[in-house]
Amino acid sequence: MIASIVMLLSIMNSETFAIATEDSTEITLPEETQFEIQKSEEEWRKQLTPLQFKVTRRKGTELPYENVYFDEKRDGKYNCVCCGGELFSSKEKYDSGTGWPSFYEPSAKQNIIEDHDIALFMIVKEVICKKCGAHLGHVFDDGPEPTGLRYCINSAALDFIEDK
Numbered sequence: 001m002i003a004s005i006v007m008l009l010s011i012m013n014s015e016t017f018a019i020a021t022e023d024s025t026e027i028t029l030p031e032e033t034q035f036e037i038q039k040s041e042e043e044w045r046k047q048l049t050p051l052q053f054k055v056t057r058r059k060g061t062e063l064p065y066e067n068v069y070f071d072e073k074r075d076g077k078y079n080c081v082c083c084g085g086e087l088f089s090s091k092e093k094y095d096s097g098t099g100w101p102s103f104y105e106p107s108a109k110q111n112i113i114e115d116h117d118i119a120l121f122m123i124v125k126e127v128i129c130k131k132c133g134a135h136l137g138h139v140f141d142d143g144p145e146p147t148g149l150r151y152c153i154n155s156a157a158l159d160f161i162e163d164k
């Protein structure tokens with residue numbers, strides 16, 4: 001009995017791993033989740049580039065180092081690429097060495113939902129835009145002070161507005 005459970009768990013884990021590496025996980029938010037901004041698949045596809053669509057509406061993950069903002073050092077705000085809502089800012093951004101834009105906290109916590117997700121053999125939290133449901137990335141607990149958190153966010157989910 002225990003052996004079969006262990007086997008089942010390992011199969012589940014390997015499938016999760018495969019899905020995560022293929023960047024094609026379906027959105028699995030509870031059906032009752034209602035976002036302020038609701039658009040059809042077609043509308044999102046028209047508004048977004050294929051990469052932005054894949055990341056934000058299909059929970060994809062862009063490649064490390066081959067994305068626009070991982071090394072961005074200018075002062076400014078990082079808004080949701082789908083709805084324009086403020087999410088992060090350069091004040092909380094730091095170089096995590098991972099190749100993705102990393103923040104120790106959101107600048108606009110009220111615009112973010114954190115949801116449990118299972119990926120890569122770990123339980124991590126998915127970071128979602130509260131206004132439009134866009135998948136942004138994940139939050140890990142290996143970040144720097146003062147929060148100890150690392151918000152690992154896809155550039156493709158962000159729209160950088162430089163401070164003037």
Ligand SMILES: [Zn+2]
Pocket residue numbers: 080081082083084085129130131132133134
């Ligand atoms: Zn949004």
